[in-house]
Every structure is written in C-alpha cells, then in structure tokens.
C-alpha cells in the first residue's frame with residue numbers, strides 16, 4: 001500500500017535511496033562479478049571472463065558434498081519442522097488451554113536465542129549422547145531451530161481462517177480427521193508450503209550453530225564456505241556464493257508465488 | 270473462536286505433544302546441560318572435571334579481558350543499532366512514499382538478502398573492504414585518501430558489514446508500524462497549520478517510535494549474537510563475545526569457560542529484551558493500547 | 559417428523575461467563591422457532607450446543623426423545639447455516655452441496671441428482687460449477703442453505719443467516735426461506751437479533767436475555783401481550799405512563815390515567831397506589847383536546863413515508879405515537895392535541911422478568 005500522506009520523495013530522498021540500494025546490493029553484485037573472472041585471484045571479470053571457477057567448484061568434491069548435504073539436511077529439517085508445527089499451530093489457534101502462551105513462546109524461542117549459545121549447547125549435548133558426527137542429530141537440531149519459521153507462517157494461515165467452515169463440515173457428517181484433511185489443510189496449504197520453503201532456506205543458510213557441531217562428515221555448505229573464507233578468499237568461494245544467491249532467488253520467487261513475499265519477510269497477516 | 274468442541278478436552282495435548290517433546294529434549298535439556306557445564310571445573314591437561322565450582326564465573330567477572338570483550342560487543346551492537354536507525358528509518362519512509370510497483374521491487378531488493386546466507390554477504394564485503402579491495406582502490410584513484418584504509422580486521426569494517434546485515438530488520442519493524450498509521454492524521458496536522466517538517470516531527474515520528482524501538486532491540490540483540498561477520502571481517506583483532514566462545518570451545522578447548530561466556534551472553538540478551546519491552550510497554554501502553 | 563427438546567441447558571465458559579442458563583425449549587415437529595435477543599445474550603452458544611460444537615455444562619438435548627447431548631456433531635444429522643455462510647472456498651458450488659452426501663457415502667448418480675435438487679430448491683440451478691468467490695452475497699447464502707438441505711437434516715439450525723444481506727434482499731429471503739421450510743416441514747431454529755426477521759418467519763419466538771428465555775410465544779402473543787416489562791420494551795417501542803389505582807375488585811383493577819379510567823390487571827390492588835402502564839405507539843390516537851383522555855402538545859412531527867411519527871409532551875409524560883399516512887391533514891408541531899386509545903391497549907405488565 002502506498003502511503004503518500006507524508007508527501008512525495010524529493011531529489012534528496014531519491015539520492016539517499018539510490019545510495020541505500022547500492023549499499024545493499026553491492027556485496028552481492030561484487031560476488032557475482034568476481035565469480036566470472038578468469039584470473040587465479042580475486043578480480044573483476046572485465047579483463048577476461050570465464051566459467052573456470054564454476055568448473056573448479058564442480059571439481060571440488062568437498063564443496064559438492066557440502067552442497068548435497070545441505071540440500072538433504074534442509075529438506076529433512078523443513079519436513080520435520082512442518083510435521084511438528086502444523087499440529088502445534090492448530091492447537092495454538094484453535095484451542096484455549098493453560099500454558100498456551102508459554103507453549104507458543106517456547107516454540108518461537110530459537111528466534112531470539114544467539115545461535116552461538118545453541119551451538120555450544122548442542123555440541124555439549126551431542127558429545128554426552130555420543131551423537132557427534134551424526135547426520136540425524138544435525139537434522140534434528142536444524143529442524144528445531146527452523147520450527148519458528150514454519151510455525152509462524154502456518155499460524156498466520158490458520159488464524160486468518162474462520163473456524164465456521166470446519167464446523168460446517170463436521171455438521172455435514174465429516175469426522176475430525178476428514179474435516180482437517182478436506183477443509184482445513186487445503187485452505188492453509190499455501191501457508192504450510194511457504195513455511196516449508198522458508199524453513200528450508202533457514203536451515204540451508206544456518207552457519208553459526210552448525211559450525212560448532214559440524215564434523216568432516218557433516219559439513220554443510222555455509223560451514224564449508226565459512227572455513228574457506230576464513231583461510232583465504234579464493235575465487236571458488238564466489239562461484240559457490242553465486243550459486244547460493246541464484247538458488248535463494250529461485251526459492252524467493254516460489255515463496256512469492258505460494259504465499260507472497262510480504263507475508264514471509266514482513267510477517268503481515 | 271478457540272472454544273473446544275465436545276470431546277476436545279485432550280485434543281490440544283495430542284496436537285502439541287510432538288513439539289513439546291522436541292523442544293524439551295532438544296532445546297531445554299541441552300541448555301540445561303550447558304548451564305551445568307559452566308559450573309564445571311577445568312584443568313588444562315585433563316579437560317573438564319566433575320567438580321562444581323564458581324571459578325569460571327569468578328574468572329569472567331574479575332578478568333578485565335572479559336570486561337573488555339563484553340563492553341566491545343555492546344558498543345559494537347550499539348553502533349550498529351544507531352546507524353540502522355539513522356539510515357533505516359528515512360529509507361522506510363522513502364519506501365512508503367513510492368508507488369506500489371516500485372515499492373514491491375525495492376522490498377525484494379532490500380529484504381531479499383535476509384534469505385541469503387550471511388557467509389555469502391560477508392564474503393562480498395570482505396572483497397569490497399580489503400586493502401586492495403574495491404573501496405580502497407576507488408578512494409585512492411579519485412584521491413579521496415592517500416593510503417589504503419584498514420577496513421578488514423577492524424571494528425569499522427565489522428560495523429559496516431553488520432549494518433548491512435541488520436538494516437532489513439529495522440526496515441521491517443518501522444514498516445509494520447508505518448502501515449498502522451492513519452494517513453489522515455498527518456493531513457489533519459497539515460490542515461491545522463503544521464508545515465510538512467513539523468507534521469513529521471510532532472505527529473508522525475512519535476507514532477513511529479514503538480517500531481523504531483522494537484527494531485532497535487532486534488538489531489542490537491542480533492548484532493551481539495552475530496558470529497560469522499565478526500569472525501570473518503574482524504578476525505582475531507576484533508574479538509567479540511561470540512568469537513571468544515568459539516575459540517574457547519574449538520581452540521582452547523576450555524568448554525566450561527566457553528559455556529560460562531555463552532550463558533552470560535544469553536542472560537544479557539534476555540535482560541536487554543525483557544528490559545526494553547518493559548520500557549516500551551510502560552511508555553506506550555496508554556497511547557497505543 | 560422431528561421433535562427437538564432442550565432441557566435445562568446451561569453453558570459456563572472458562573472465566574465464569576454464564577452464557578446460557580437453564581434453557582428449556584420444546585420445538586415441535588416442523589415448527590419454526592426463533593431465538594431472538596441482543597448480541598451476547600447466548601443465542602449462538604445455545605445453537606452450537608444443539609449442533610454439538612459446544613459441550614453443555616449441564617442439561618440435555620433430545621431429538622425425538624433420543625439423548626444426543628454428547629453426540630459428535632457429525633452424528634447428529636443437523637444442518638447448520640452460519641452467519642459467514644462458511645462455504646468451502648476451495649470447492650465448487652456442487653462440491654459444497656455434495657459434501658454432506660459424500661460423507662454419507664451417497665453414490666454418484668444419486669448424489670448428483672440430490673445436489674441439483676437442492677440447488678433448484680434455492681433457485682441456483684446452473685451455477686454448480688462456480689466457486690464461492692464467483693458468487694454474490696445472496697447466492698452464497700443460498701449455497702449454504704442448499705448445502706444443508708441436501709442432507710435432508712432432521713433439524714435446521716440458522717445462525718443469523720441474513721445479517722450479511724442488504725435490507726431488500728433480506729426481506730425477500732425471509733419470505734422465500736419461510737416458504738421452503740413450510741414445504742419441507744423441517745424443524746427449524748433461527749437465531750437472530752432482528753425482530754422483523756423473527757416475527758415474519760417464526761411460528762414461535764423465544765426472546766433471550768442474559769442467557770435465559772425471557773418470553774416465549776407466537777409473534778403476536780409476545781408483541782401484543784408480553785408478560786414482562788423487559789419484553790414489552792425489547793419488542794418495539796413502549797410508552798410508559800403512570801397511573802393511580804382507583805378501584806380494585808376481584809383481581810380487576812381500574813387505574814386512572816389523566817382523565818381516563820383504564821381497566822387493568824395490576825399486582826398492586828391497594829387503592830391510591832401508583833402503577834405503571836404500557837402502550838404501543840400505534841395504539842394511541844390523536845384527537846381534539848376535548849375528546850382526549852390525555853392532553854398534550856406536539857413536540858416533534860416526522861414524516862416516515864407510510865406513517866407520521868409524533869412525539870407529544872403530555873400531562874402524563876412524553877408519549878410517542880404513529881399515525882397512518884392516509885393523505886389527511888395532521889396536527890402540526892406546537893399544536894395542542896388530545897390522545898385517546900381503546901380499552902385493553904394500555905396494559906399492565908410485570909416488571910419482573912418471567913424467568914431467571
């Protein structure tokens with residue numbers, strides 16, 4: 001919605017806005033440009049462009065392994081998070097019970113918690129449980145930290161929905177389960193699907209917590225990238241990053257189609 | 270309405286059970302274990318011991334190294350928060366004045382990076398900020414400075430990049446408040462004789478304050494919790510709480526001490542959030558009930 | 559042929575909100591009964607207890623003598639139409655109407671036939687492939703009605719079904735729905751806060767207030783001879799005049815109002831006591847000052863099309879009355895007038911609520 005009550009944007013505003021936008025996109029543009037360079041060091045591709053750093057990425061087994069691991073991890077975590085959040089969202093939106101607010105706060109709490117603290121906690125937990133290096137353990141904790149995202153979008157979809165349609169279905173002879181499957185689920189599906197995609201993205205991007213618990217066998221893409229960048233900035237990091245940027249843009253497009261980006265990013269109901 | 274139907278008295282338990290089990294088992298238990306770990310004694314040759322002691326806390330509270338660490342982190346976060354307010358609020362207002370089509374496009378551009386891994390964004394900045402990076406070469410070539418600026422491995426660099434990472438949160442927060450504003454209020458002020466600036470300062474800005482404050486809380490706490498950016502841009506020279514915890518755990522292997530710092534970080538952040546929410550509520554409750 | 563009995567039905571919500579208190583109702587087979595009351599008086603809660611969405615704190619619901627108080631909603635064979643219509647937005651009109659039949663495992667050809675039968679009952683033939691978003695408000699409401707009629711419910715429950723329609727369409731739907739209900743002979747409960755709606759459609763009306771039934775009877779009974787002051791004031795306008803008991807004889811008292819002696823059944827039989835009497839605006843007549851039992855002066859005169867509305871400052875207080883607009887000259891503002899009425903139109907009603 002346009003809110004023009006505070007007048008129009010003058011030239012100063014437009015200059016400010018241009019600088020602001022440049023500031024936001026600059027690092028991303030630079031990465032994409034550098035990734036097409038044909039030099040063996042970080043440089044712009046204007047002197048000569050090539051795809052050699054994309055080839056280098058494909059030839060680096062540890063990077064390709066990390067990409068696939070992150071994809072599977074993200075899918076598994078998003079799936080598990082969705083499976084947990086949908087019933088939880090129904091409980092929160094459709095029932096009044098003692099501890100409902102506390103329950104909601106608990107499920108959203110990973111949003112507020114420093115991921116360093118979570119990393120420390122999981123590192124300790126895994127080492128006590130003997131789970132260090134387990135993909136399944138990593139998947140479980142990734143699912144946990146992305147539950148808030150899937151919960152928020154699912155909750156947004158359910159809360160905006162009148163309960164009458166479900167009641168009507170019940171009264172027409174549908175059992176609880178059928179009224180969920182035939183009425184509620186189809187109606188909240190965009191929210192659930194949006195939550196799934198957002199949860200996938202958040203899991204795929206997570207680095208701070210994962211860097212604590214990742215082992216050589218469970219190194220995710222951001223962690224691999226982190227370690228590479230921390231050592232030295234070689235151009236293959238930029239081609240990997242470009243792939244991540246483009247992948248994210250594709251997912252953003254899907255999110256926009258399914259739920260609307262404004263809902264995802266701004267949390268509008 | 271959330272009224273239960275006939276046989277639903279236990280239904281919500283069934284529905285919330287998976288989440289409760291998950292969060293108790295994978296969040297509450299690990300956090301409790303970490304809290305306990307922070308009381309474990311540590312011996313540099315034998316590792317964590319089974320004895321319980323306050324010595325980790327005593328060390329953190331008495332050693333000026335940790336005092337500096339926390340102070341540096343707080344200052345860095347405050348700086349980022351201040352810049353985000355100064356830059357993010359005007360930008361949000363500019364956005365609100367745009368035509369819807371432009372608005373949508375710029376929202377994607379400005380908020381989209383939120384969904385891109387922070388490591389990627391930080392990498393972009395490290396290319397820009399290096400001694401031979403594009404910022405320095407540009408500044409040198411147009412003669413704005415005569416020696417390359419030290420931006421990498423400096424606090425200034427960390428603040429710049431964190432600002433980049435945090436700005437979208439400020440925009441989102443201010444935008445949500447701006448959406449609730451009744452545009453006619455500003456018209457009313459104008460028709461009562463206020464100039465555009467006065468109307469903004471006296472009428473619009475006060476109403477935006479809750480959004481700015483809640484944005485500030487988010488930016489501050491996320492800055493204080495940020496790890497990848499200070500680690501990659503600040504390196505060893507600009508240690509903050511999160512990178513110190515990482516070093517304790519993965520380099521010095523003094524887990525109890527690392528856990529202590531982590532617990533204190535969590536407590537600090539909870540205090541900031543709860544405290545500022547109190548203030549916001551007390552100040553704005555009557556007006557924005 | 560379904561008789562619905564509601565016995566001592568009560569609902570106390572968490573936080574001690576007594577939404578419904580000991581409601582007793584016998585709805586006869588084929589009867590159209592309305593629950594009429596202002597917002598928050600417990601109508602919806604009552605209806606939802608009958609439908610099975612809210613579990614009663616006490617009391618029971620019986621259909622043809624069978625106790626269904628705790629039966630699941632899907633086992634009750636009741637059709638409920640919501641204020642929001644509650645259409646399934648992701649299903650076409652036919653799919654909406656066929657849903658209940660599908661749940662009853664009705665097979666294809668019969669299902670389709672019953673769907674089109676239901677659609678023709680509400681005059682929506684041909685719109686089966688549309689989606690709810692492609693319909694007008696009035697059409698949506700018809701779909702909601704067709705959807706419940708298709709299952710041939712034992713009881714039809716309507717929760718403010720007309721409140722989202724504009725006034726003209728609402729009036730038409732009153733007549734149409736009433737005719738349909740008559741034709742099908744479905745036992746029906748309508749919840750509404752709209753008196754006109756309740757009056758035009760119902761065999762009987764139960765006026766609800768604060769979770770109890772304050773008045774129960776045919777529309778004419780409860781309008782003309784309500785048993786409580788509350789009901790008199792709730793249903794249309796009440797003029798309240800003060801009079802004095804002048805004679806009491808065998809339960810029949812006479813009350814002096816102005817120059818008139820009004821026969822009434824009051825509770826106070828002591829001569830000389832003051833008592834309140836009630837009269838509807840349309841039962842008061844304007845006349846010359848000499849002929850009037852009460853004298854007064856016209857304060858306000860408003861033209862409402864079919865009627866004139868008057869406010870009179872009279873010797874017994876402010877009175878409102880209406881005069882049919884028959885094209886004849888009527889007194890002007892400021893003019894002195896007399897007011898008269900027929901015996902029986904000015905009546906005594908108890909200030910106690912009938913129940914509760």
Ligand SMILES: Nc1ncnc2c1ncn2[C@@H]1O[C@H](COP(=O)(O)OP(=O)(O)O)[C@@H](O)[C@H]1O
Pocket residue numbers: 270271272571572575576577595596597598599600601602603604
């Ligand atoms: N789920 C609920 N929880 C608590 N109180 C409720 C609930 N539903 C209704 N009430 C209360 O019960 C009373 C009656 O509500 P309702 O039956 O909806 O009234 P009506 O339909 O006559 O407007 C109101 O005071 C309302 O606030």
Ligand SMILES: [Mg+2]
Pocket residue numbers: 598601602603
């Ligand atoms: Mg109601």
